[in-house]
Amino acid sequence: MSKRAKAAAVLLAAAAVTGGIVAWHCAAPRQKEPEFVFSYAENQTEDYPTTLGAQKFAELVEERTDGRIRILVQAEGVMGTEHDVIEQMQYGGIDFARVSLSQLAEYIPELNVLQMPYLYTDSAHMWRVLDGGIGDMFLEKVSGNELVGLSWYDAGARNFYNSRQPISCLEDIEGMKIRVQESEMMADMVEALGATAVPTGYADVYSSIERGIVDGAENNWPSYEAMSHYEVAQYYTVDEHTRVPEMQICSEHTWEKLSEEDRQIIRECAWESALYERKLWTEREAESRRIATEHGTQVVELSPEEKKRFQNAVMGVYEKYCGDQMDVIERIIDEGGAAEENGQQEVFTEEGTE
Numbered sequence: 001m002s003k004r005a006k007a008a009a010v011l012l013a014a015a016a017v018t019g020g021i022v023a024w025h026c027a028a029p030r031q032k033e034p035e036f037v038f039s040y041a042e043n044q045t046e047d048y049p050t051t052l053g054a055q056k057f058a059e060l061v062e063e064r065t066d067g068r069i070r071i072l073v074q075a076e077g078v079m080g081t082e083h084d085v086i087e088q089m090q091y092g093g094i095d096f097a098r099v100s101l102s103q104l105a106e107y108i109p110e111l112n113v114l115q116m117p118y119l120y121t122d123s124a125h126m127w128r129v130l131d132g133g134i135g136d137m138f139l140e141k142v143s144g145n146e147l148v149g150l151s152w153y154d155a156g157a158r159n160f161y162n163s164r165q166p167i168s169c170l171e172d173i174e175g176m177k178i179r180v181q182e183s184e185m186m187a188d189m190v191e192a193l194g195a196t197a198v199p200t201g202y203a204d205v206y207s208s209i210e211r212g213i214v215d216g217a218e219n220n221w222p223s224y225e226a227m228s229h230y231e232v233a234q235y236y237t238v239d240e241h242t243r244v245p246e247m248q249i250c251s252e253h254t255w256e257k258l259s260e261e262d263r264q265i266i267r268e269c270a271w272e273s274a275l276y277e278r279k280l281w282t283e284r285e286a287e288s289r290r291i292a293t294e295h296g297t298q299v300v301e302l303s304p305e306e307k308k309r310f311q312n313a314v315m316g317v318y319e320k321y322c323g324d325q326m327d328v329i330e331r332i333i334d335e336g337g338a339a340e341e342n343g344q345q346e347v348f349t350e351e352g353t354e
Contacts, residue, residue, distance in 0.1 A: 034062075034070040038095035038254060041085040043077035043202070045226060049284050050098050050153055050246060051075045053277025057096075057248070060269035069262065071096060081201065083182055090146040092253030098153055101244050102183040110141050112321045113328050115244045117189050118311040123157070125336040126243050127278075134331060139247075146252045150270035153246035154281040155220055160237045161229065162216025163209055166300045167237040170194065170309045179205050179217035185321055189241065190218070192314045202227075209233050222281070225288035230297045237300040239310060248274065 040058060042051050051073065058071035079085055079094060082103040088094045105111040120126040129135060130152045139149035160167055160178065167173050174194035180186040187197035198214045202223075208214045209232040216233050218241070224230060248270050255263065293299060302310070322329055 032067045035068040036070070036257065038069065038071045039079070040071050040073040041079040041088075041094050041097040042073055042075045043082055043085075044075060046075050048075075048222065048226060049277050049280040050155070052280055053153055053273045054096075054098055054248075056276045057269050057273035060272055061266060064265050064269065065262065069265075077203070086147075089249065089251040092251050094251060095254040096248070096250050098246055098248050100155065100181070100246055102181050102186055104142070104247060104249075105185065106183065108141060108145055109321070110325070111138060112185055113325050113332070114138060115185070115242055116318055116322060116329065117241045117314045118307070119329070119332060120243045121336040123154075123243070126245065128335045129332050130245055132335075134328070134335075142247070142249060143252070148250040148252055148255045150248040150250055150267060151274040153248060153274055154278045155244055155246045156222065156281060156285050157238075157240035158218050158220055158242045158244060159239055160216060160218045160241070161224060161233045161297075162235050163233045164215050164235070166235045166298060167239075168300050168302070169306050170313060176215040177213070179208060179214045185317065186218075186242075188317050188320065189314050192317055193310065194313075205229060206232060221285045221288040221292065225292045230292045230295050234297050235300065236292065236297050237302065239302045239307060241310065241314075 040054055042048075042054050044051050054073045054075075058073055061069050061071055080088065082097075082099045083106070085094055085097050086099060086103060086107060089097060101111055101115050105115065114130075120129070135152060139151075142149035160173065162176060162178070164176065165172060170193065176195045177198050178190045178195045179200040180190055180197045181202075182199050187199065190197040198208075200208050200214065200217075205214075205217050206227055206229060209216065209229065216235075217229065219229075224236065230236075250266065258266065289299075318326075318329070
């Protein structure tokens with residue numbers, strides 16, 4: 001073959017290879033760019049039930065919108081305290097979040113009804129209320145405050161724990177300095193029981209107990225265990241003074257960007273993620289109690305008679321915060337009484353309570 005012919009053959013081969021690469025590149029599927037990328041604020045750790053619920057929510061939304069909507073969950077409080085997050089959402093700075101009802105009630109006082117001390121007989125009673133008409137009514141109340149209520153998450157029952165002594169009667173808690181959230185109602189409840197309420201950030205509870213700034217705090221089993229509070233406060237009293245549900249919320253500024261179809265998808269995914277989170281919560285609560293007791297936590301169960309004394313002590317809190325909503329309180333209490341009269345036993349499943 002002549003040199004001219006060899007050169008032509010090389011050029012043809014190169015052209016064929018180049019053409020194949022171009023053709024392959026053009027045929028290769030491109031990853032769809034999302035139409036929206038939203039933020040989600042969560043103040044708990046990556047493995048906490050509410051964080052896992054948020055991640056499930058994000059996964060469901062991305063899947064059902066074919067990648068058009070992507071939600072990035074930022075855990076461990078990197079986007080600020082719940083108080084800060086709520087304020088930023090009202091201005092459109094954060095798109096989604098999971099927040100405690102106690103924090104939200106600072107902006108929407110009507111929500112205090114759902115977290116009154118010793119209101120629910122048990123977990124099943126609370127879910128009958130929140131998954132029914134009363135719960136829907138309060139999700140709607142969030143609207144009008146530049147927020148949109150989506151679904152209810154579990155946060156278990158809050159109990160007292162301290163470093164001084166077991167609390168087995170009302171006199172035992174008198175004079176103690178108890179850490180509370182930045183919530184006026186929670187502070188009033190603690191004061192009504194004879195203790196001193198000390199508002200403190202969640203991240204500072206461990207050091208505050210360790211340094212004697214406070215004698216103890218009140219929270220659920222997973223929070224107590226996740227932050228290793230059992231190391232500095234070994235006395236844990238199960239009084240279940242409040243069951244403060246959590247709420248998934250969306251900024252109204254974000255909501256207005258979405259079509260009606262996308263809004264429906266968001267609501268459905270929020271509900272499904274809530275059922276998922278509740279299941280995880282039940283499992284985590286049992287595991288956290290086991291871990292804490294293995295590390296030396298002394299558990300005290302209040303007797304029915306003593307719990308009644310605690311309930312009577314906080315009646316003034318009802319009058320202050322719910323004096324004009326006692327009809328709603330009665331409806332909530334009736335939900336518990338009706339189940340007891342009918343002998344109903346509710347069991348949680350992945351589909352919900354039944």
